[in-house]
Amino acid sequence: xxxxxxxxxxxxxxxxxxxxxxxxxxxxxxxxxxxxxxxxxxxxxxxxxxxxxxxxxxxxxxxxxxxxxxxxxxxxxxxxxxxxxxxxxxxxxxxxxxxxxxxxxxxxxxxxxxxxxxxxxxxxxxxxxxxxxxxxxxxxxxxxxxxxxxxxxxxxxxxxxxxxxxxxxxxxxxxxxxxxxxxxxxxxxxxxxxxxxxxxxxxxxxxxxxxxxxxxxxxxxxxxxxxxxxxxxxxxxxxxxxxxxxxxxxxxxxxxxxxxxxxxxxxxxxxxxxxxxxxxxxxxxxxxxxxxxxxxxxxxxxxxxxxxxxxxxxxxxxxxxxxxxxxxxxxxxxxxxxxxxxxxxxxxxxxxxx
Numbered sequence: 001x002x003x004x005x006x007x008x009x010x011x012x013x014x015x016x017x018x019x020x021x022x023x024x025x026x027x028x029x030x031x032x033x034x035x036x037x038x039x040x041x042x043x044x045x046x047x048x049x050x051x052x053x054x055x056x057x058x059x060x061x062x063x064x065x066x067x068x069x070x071x072x073x074x075x076x077x078x079x080x081x082x083x084x085x086x087x088x089x090x091x092x093x094x095x096x097x098x099x100x101x102x103x104x105x106x107x108x109x110x111x112x113x114x115x116x117x118x119x120x121x122x123x124x125x126x127x128x129x130x131x132x133x134x135x136x137x138x139x140x141x142x143x144x145x146x147x148x149x150x151x152x153x154x155x156x157x158x159x160x161x162x163x164x165x166x167x168x169x170x171x172x173x174x175x176x177x178x179x180x181x182x183x184x185x186x187x188x189x190x191x192x193x194x195x196x197x198x199x200x201x202x203x204x205x206x207x208x209x210x211x212x213x214x215x216x217x218x219x220x221x222x223x224x225x226x227x228x229x230x231x232x233x234x235x236x237x238x239x240x241x242x243x244x245x246x247x248x249x250x251x252x253x254x255x256x257x258x259x260x261x262x263x264x265x266x267x268x269x270x271x272x273x274x275x276x277x278x279x280x281x282x283x284x285x286x287x288x289x290x291x292x293x294x295x296x297x298x299x300x301x302x303x304x305x306x307x308x309x310x311x312x313x314x315x316x317x318x319x320x321x322x323x324x325x326x327x328x329x330x331x332x333x334x335x336x337x338x339x340x341x342x343x344x345x346x347x348x349x350x351x352x353x354x
Contacts, residue, residue, distance in 0.1 A: 002031050007274065009039050017224050020276045024220035029264055029271075036271035036302025040274055043281050044304040048341040049350065050332045053102035053308035054095035054133075056085045062108030063144075064187040075111065082110065085124045089161065096129040097330070102348045104309065105136035106171055114228035115149035115156070122163035125264055133166045133348040139197035139208075140172035143189050156203045167348055168201055170209030172246055176229050177222045179279065184216060195233055202239025205350060209284070210240045214269055215248035215261035223269065227276050234279045241350060245269045247289045263294050267301045274302030287327070292335065299339040306332055 001022060008015055023032055059082040060073045079240075085188030092103060103125055120136070123160045125134055125173035137145075137160065145160075146153045157165075165221055189197075201208060210230045214223055227243075247261035274283045286304040287295035295306060307329050327335075331343070336343040345353045 002027075002028070002035065004062040005035055005275070006038070009035055009042075010209060012042075012264075012278070014278050015276055017228055017320055019228070020224045021210050023272050023275065024268065025225065029268055032268055032271045032275075033301040036274040039274050039278075040283070040302040040304055046340070046342045047304060047344045048299055048336045048339075049282065049305045049344050049346045050103055050336070051057045051346050052098070052100045052310040052329055052349065053104050053348075054091065054100045055104045055106075056088060056091050056153060058088060058105060059110050059113075060106040060108050061110045063111050063216055064109055064185070073108075080115070085120060085314050088121055089124050089128050090129040092125050092132065094237070095154050095169075096132060097232055098309075100132065100309070101353070102133045102135055104169060105134065106141065106169055106309075107139065111143045115145050115151075118145060119163040119258075122160065122165055124165040125242070131209070134164050135167045135169055135348055136160075136165055138169055138172035138199070139194045140189055142168075143197050153200050154204065155203055158207065159206065160205070165206070166242075168198075168208035170240075170242075173211045173230075174213040175216075176221055176226045179215055180218045191229070195229060196223060196257040198239070199233060199237055200235075202237035207239055207241050208282075209242045209244055210234075211244045211275075213246045213248055215265065216258040217249075222331070224276070227273065231277055231279060234277070238279075243273050243277050243280045244282045244284040244286050245273055246286060246309075249289060260328075263297075266290055266294050267298055270303050296335050296339050298327060299336065299341050306336065308332075 005015060005019060026032060061075055061080055061082055062073070081251065095103060122136065142153060142156055146156045149156060155352060172188065173194055174185055174188070175211050181188070181191055184335065194270060198208060212223065212226050230240070230243065247266050248258060250258050250260045270283060270285060278282070282305045283303050284307055285295040285298040285303040290298065309329060311333065333343040347353060
C-alpha cells in the first residue's frame with residue numbers, strides 16, 4: 001500500500017476514501033508520517049507559518065448545550081459572562097500594542113443580543129485599529145444571526161463584511177456526518193447547513209478555515225467522510241485556507257464513552273489530512289488543544305502551520321486543555337526551529353510578513 005501511495009504523492013495524484021481509511025487502520029505511524037512530510041515539502045518546503053493574534057471569546061452564553069462543549073453556560077449560571085463593547089475594545093488595544101495582526105472572535109449563541117450588537121462589535125474593533133484583520137464568527141454563528149435578524153445568510157454576510165469582517169474561522173464543523181452529529185450536538189445546525197453557509201461565505205469572497213473535532217464518538221470512516229465533504233467543497237470554491245483537526249478535550253463535557261485523543265492518534269490524523277486533502281495548502285496543528293510537544297512533533301508529520309500567539313483562549317481550556325494560555329512570537333519561533341523548520345510570520349491571509 002505504501003509504495004502505491006508514495007507514487008501518488010510524487011505524481012500529485014489524489015488518494016481515495018478507501019486508501020485514507022486504510023491509513024487510519026494502519027499501525028505504521030512513521031510510514032504515514034514520512035509520506036505526509038513528502039507531500040508537505042512539495043507544497044511548503046521547510047516553512048512553518050504562525051501569526052501574532054488575539055482570541056476574544058465575547059460570550060459563553062449559548063442557546064445550544066452541546067454535550068461535547070464545556071464552554072457554554074446558561075444565563076445566571078456561575079461563570080456565565082458577556083463582554084461589553086468597551087471590554088472588547090480594551091482587549092483589542094492590548095493586542096494592537098503587542099503587535100497583533102489578527103483578532104479572532106468566536107462565542108456562544110447568545111439568547112438576547114440583537115444582530116446589531118455583532119455589527120457594532122466589528123465596528124468597535126475597526127475603530128480601535130483599522131489595520132487589524134478581523135477573523136470572526138463560525139458558520140453556526142452566522143446561521144444564528146440570520147435566524148435572529150430574519151435576513152438571508154448572504155445579506156448577513158454582506159452586512160458583516162461592511163462592518164469589518166475580513167475572514168471566518170472554521171469552527172462548528174465538529175463531525176459533519178449526521179449520525180455522529182446527532183449524538184454530540186443535536187441542537188447545532190446540520191453538517192449540510194454548515195457546508196451551505198460556508199459555501200455562501202466563500203462565494204461572497206470570504207476565506208475561511210475548516211476544522212474537524214476528533215477523538216470522541218466518531219469512527220475512522222466518519223473522519224474520512226468529514227474530510228471528503230470538506231475536500232469537495234474546496235474543489236468547488238477554493239475558499240478554505242487551512243484544515244485544522246481539533247483534538248477533543250473530554251474534561252467537563254457530557255459525551256458518554258468519549259475517549260479523548262492520544263499522541264499517536266493526533267499525529268496520524270494530521271498526517272492523513274495532509275495526504276487526503278490535496279487541495280489544501282495548509283494543515284494546522286492547533287497547539288492549544290494538542291499541547292506544545294505534540295504540535296512540535298507534528299511538524300515532521302505534514303503540518304506547516306502552528307496557529308499563533310492566541311492569548312486568553314477559553315473554549316479548549318474550559319474542557320481541560322493543559323497548554324499555556326498564550327505563546328510569545330519568540331516562543332513559537334523557537335519551537336519551530338527546534339523541529340528543524342523555518343519559522344515564517346504571516347498575516348491571516350498567508351501573506352509572509354518576515
